[in-house]
Amino acid sequence: MGEFDLIARHFTRPVRRAVLGVGDDCALLAPTPGMQLAISSDMLVEGRHFFADVDPEALGHKALAVNLSDLAACGARPLAFTLALSLPRVDDPWLAGFARGMWALADAHGCELIGGDTTQGPLNICITVLGEVPTGQALLRSGARPGDDIYVSSTLGDARLALEALLGHITLPPDLLARARQRLERPTPRVALGLALRGVASSAMDLSDGLLGDLSHILKASGVGAQIDTHSTSNLIAVSAYPESARAQFDPEFIRQCTLAGGDDYELAFTAPPAQRDAVAAASRTSGTPVTRIGTVLAERGLQLVDAQGQPVDNRYASFDHFR
Amino acid sequence: MGEFDLIARHFTRPVRRAVLGVGDDCALLAPTPGMQLAISSDMLVEGRHFFADVDPEALGHKALAVNLSDLAACGARPLAFTLALSLPRVDDPWLAGFARGMWALADAHGCELIGGDTTQGPLNICITVLGEVPTGQALLRSGARPGDDIYVSSTLGDARLALEALLGHITLPPDLLARARQRLERPTPRVALGLALRGVASSAMDLSDGLLGDLSHILKASGVGAQIDTHSTSNLIAVSAYPESARAQFDPEFIRQCTLAGGDDYELAFTAPPAQRDAVAAASRTSGTPVTRIGTVLAERGLQLVDAQGQPVDNRYASFDHFR
Numbered sequence: 001m002g003e004f005d006l007i008a009r010h011f012t013r014p015v016r017r018a019v020l021g022v023g024d025d026c027a028l029l030a031p032t033p034g035m036q037l038a039i040s041s042d043m044l045v046e047g048r049h050f051f052a053d054v055d056p057e058a059l060g061h062k063a064l065a066v067n068l069s070d071l072a073a074c075g076a077r078p079l080a081f082t083l084a085l086s087l088p089r090v091d092d093p094w095l096a097g098f099a100r101g102m103w104a105l106a107d108a109h110g111c112e113l114i115g116g117d118t119t120q121g122p123l124n125i126c127i128t129v130l131g132e133v134p135t136g137q138a139l140l141r142s143g144a145r146p147g148d149d150i151y152v153s154s155t156l157g158d159a160r161l162a163l164e165a166l167l168g169h170i171t172l173p174p175d176l177l178a179r180a181r182q183r184l185e186r187p188t189p190r191v192a193l194g195l196a197l198r199g200v201a202s203s204a205m206d207l208s209d210g211l212l213g214d215l216s217h218i219l220k221a222s223g224v225g226a227q228i229d230t231h232s233t234s235n236l237i238a239v240s241a242y243p244e245s246a247r248a249q250f251d252p253e254f255i256r257q258c259t260l261a262g263g264d265d266y267e268l269a270f271t272a273p274p275a276q277r278d279a280v281a282a283a284s285r286t287s288g289t290p291v292t293r294i295g296t297v298l299a300e301r302g303l304q305l306v307d308a309q310g311q312p313v314d315n316r317y318a319s320f321d322h323f324r
Numbered sequence: 325m326g327e328f329d330l331i332a333r334h335f336t337r338p339v340r341r342a343v344l345g346v347g348d349d350c351a352l353l354a355p356t357p358g359m360q361l362a363i364s365s366d367m368l369v370e371g372r373h374f375f376a377d378v379d380p381e382a383l384g385h386k387a388l389a390v391n392l393s394d395l396a397a398c399g400a401r402p403l404a405f406t407l408a409l410s411l412p413r414v415d416d417p418w419l420a421g422f423a424r425g426m427w428a429l430a431d432a433h434g435c436e437l438i439g440g441d442t443t444q445g446p447l448n449i450c451i452t453v454l455g456e457v458p459t460g461q462a463l464l465r466s467g468a469r470p471g472d473d474i475y476v477s478s479t480l481g482d483a484r485l486a487l488e489a490l491l492g493h494i495t496l497p498p499d500l501l502a503r504a505r506q507r508l509e510r511p512t513p514r515v516a517l518g519l520a521l522r523g524v525a526s527s528a529m530d531l532s533d534g535l536l537g538d539l540s541h542i543l544k545a546s547g548v549g550a551q552i553d554t555h556s557t558s559n560l561i562a563v564s565a566y567p568e569s570a571r572a573q574f575d576p577e578f579i580r581q582c583t584l585a586g587g588d589d590y591e592l593a594f595t596a597p598p599a600q601r602d603a604v605a606a607a608s609r610t611s612g613t614p615v616t617r618i619g620t621v622l623a624e625r626g627l628q629l630v631d632a633q634g635q636p637v638d639n640r641y642a643s644f645d646h647f648r
Contacts, residue, residue: 020464025364025529026394026397026398029361037454038351039352041440041441041450041452043443043450046445074349084365084450086448117367121371121446122369122445124367124445126367128363128452141347
């Protein structure tokens with residue numbers, strides 16, 4: 001099977017929303033009047049972002065999910081994406097699985113594949129996603145103000161928990177491993193929450209490298225600091241819902257590392273003024289996405305961690321940096 | 325130097341046209357009313373699209389050039405691009421060179437870097453480019469009609485000539501090698517010609533895999549065939565301008581292979597009705613890009629090659645397929 005057969009078989013469908021999809025030099029998209037385009041690119045590399053033996057369907061899901069997560073973080077509605085794929089060889093069953101995972105998520109969000117590239121080389125997946133947001137309503141990193149509440153969506157740390165287990169560093173009960181692995185391999189982009197937070201949140205971003213590292217980008221962009229309650233964040237890992245016996249095997253320090261700097265969560269971290277607490281709760285309800293208040297924005301720069309009693313916790317949690 | 329320093333140092337500049345550039349979850353772009361967006365992605369892989377020891381400045385140029393070439397083929401004006409980069413390690417002088425080549429071409433076309441991704445892995449460059457074109461005016465592959473003239477811009481085959489020399493398959497005089505290598509490593513996206521051909525050309529595409537293979541996409545999309553004069557195409561390689569002594573060393577068959585199926589030319593192939601010959605000549609003049617008429621669109625499917633005397637030439641010229 002050659003390059004064009006591969007594209008025709010796995011990656012070509014008629015477009016409905018776009019003017020022109022796969023098959024010409026460019027795709028064509030007609031933007032909705034009054035909307036701004038939100039654009040983001042993410043690249044996934046074998047051995048760095050996923051294991052070589054990962055289920056291709058999960059990988060197809062994740063490659064698109066991490067991009068949709070960026071749109072969610074801006075409060076943008078997904079429109080379309082391009083897929084550039086470097087493959088060591090044409091492996092038809094693998095491609096079919098990858099495409100199945102990708103299309104399922106794309107269809108769930110009404111996001112169309114409009115173009116891309118395929119080439120031979122080390123396995124590498126680069127997706128660029130396009131969404132739209134009403135002019136001036138995008139959720140940015142720069143809007144956090146002193147006194148704002150800090151929230152995260154859903155859970156934290158499970159992806160890291162699964163990674164540690166898959167690397168053989170820890171052992172998890174099978175049901176916990178299955179649940180954590182699902183979070184690592186099939187993250188849920190919080191698109192509905194992002195849309196519901198337009199006009200409610202003062203800033204937002206998605207968590208890919210770890211809560212503290214990612215949050216520091218909001219703080220820097222907004223020129224503020226923050227205090228984070230590590231008791232509330234430690235309760236956001238799946239293991240915390242397990243009986244005492246399962247939980248006792250984990251060092252609280254390890255749990256903090258997973259939840260504060262675990263990476264690969266693809267949850268939203270966002271800020272909102274206390275006056276918006278009811279609106280945040282409503283956004284959580286309408287989007288079907290739990291949110292938890294984990295701290296407060298401070299005027300003074302820096303990131304302070306406190307425990308359940310409000311006592312300082314030493315910040316030794318390093319987030320992920322691709323070149324460190 | 326970590327990931328964020330790398331981005332800040334080499335790949336961050338204030339944007340003028342975009343609403344928001346590098347540094348948030350998404351970039352924001354405000355499309356011009358009445359325009360459609362043209363979008364294309366191209367991925368370049370070390371060892372497949374370029375040699376490991378290629379001049380990084382040339383590589384930065386080429387990575388963007390092949391994407392701008394897709395916009396040119398649609399008659400779209402470049403607006404912005406995202407850059408996703410997988411790097412084995414942080415090599416500051418290499419990155420500085422790559423960035424220099426990329427920015428020079430981006431500035432020449434008023435095309436802004438608005439976002440992207442950096443990660444560690446085998447060297448891989450994925451650029452997604454966005455342009456705009458007035459609604460309904462994009463040059464597509466599907467518009468060729470029987471009787472239309474077929475043209476190509478500038479030269480053909482020099483990139484392949486350089487590749488054969490760099491692979492040690494042939495020896496070229498130093499000045500010819502330098503000239504051919506320039507075409508391989510620093511292709512010129514024909515953006516100005518693409519813009520000038522709006523409303524003039526009936527179809528267009530850019531030549532990346534070789535004239536005959538790429539032209540077959542136009543023929544298939546338009547439901548037509550074509551006759552190509554291989555005498556005119558053989559005259560489009562740089563070597564043809566050289567004295568008889570330099571030219572004599574090349575088998576005419578080899579010259580045909582380079583010009584008809586060489587790949588990496590990044591010239592435009594386009595069709596236009598004979599009534600538009602003056603308009604094509606004017607587009608060539610205003611864009612400063614030579615064009616040559618090389619054949620005719622036929623109602624009957626298939627691609628016929630003829631020599632200077634109109635005699636059939638056997639078509640044995642295979643174009644580039646990444647998976648064959």
